[in-house]
Amino acid sequence: MFTSLQPAHYLRAFPASQFVDDRCCQYPSKHCKKPRAVKRNGELHRFCELHREIANRNQRKLDRKRRMRKKQLLLSLKYITSLCGPNT
Template sequence: MTPPHLQCQYAYKTCTNPRTMKRDGHVHKLCAYHRSRANSVQKTYAIKRRQRTQELRQDKETVVSSFEPIPFVVDAPLAVQGDDLVALAVLFDTDILDEMEFLSTVHQNDDDSFHCLL
């Protein structure tokens, strides 16, 4: 029988197999059987982790490369049409046309007062 301090220290079940020796002469924590199982599980996990990181890297590359910039033209007219205001009024259920008339009246009054100053 193996002395207790040289028995496999497998955590989930008592194992009386002797611990394996390292190349430097020290003892491993596990026996040869549990070391081989732990190493195979670790290899499987490492392979899955590498595949996952590779897939994430490929996904990032495809997402970045699939976007194209929207062309921007500085000389394009930016005026708001009357139909646009009606559509906004319908969408937001506000009377935006009245607000626009109010703003134009305020600006006309400002222009009149500005002309009086000249």
């Protein structure tokens, strides 16, 4: 018969602090006891709503910086090639 309980010897080998509740937010830099947000399909996100908002905001900021760097690089390459003139 299948049971979700772990054998007693396994549980004694690890302190209780090492077990993470799968239903709690898994934000890496802080211990957050808030429940994980639920996806549209019913599965759980890794973070709670607050930490999802923070992570999404940070990701958008990083993406914006990458796009700007790429755009500046392309503009500088165009400028350099315009200074060099046509290839002969």
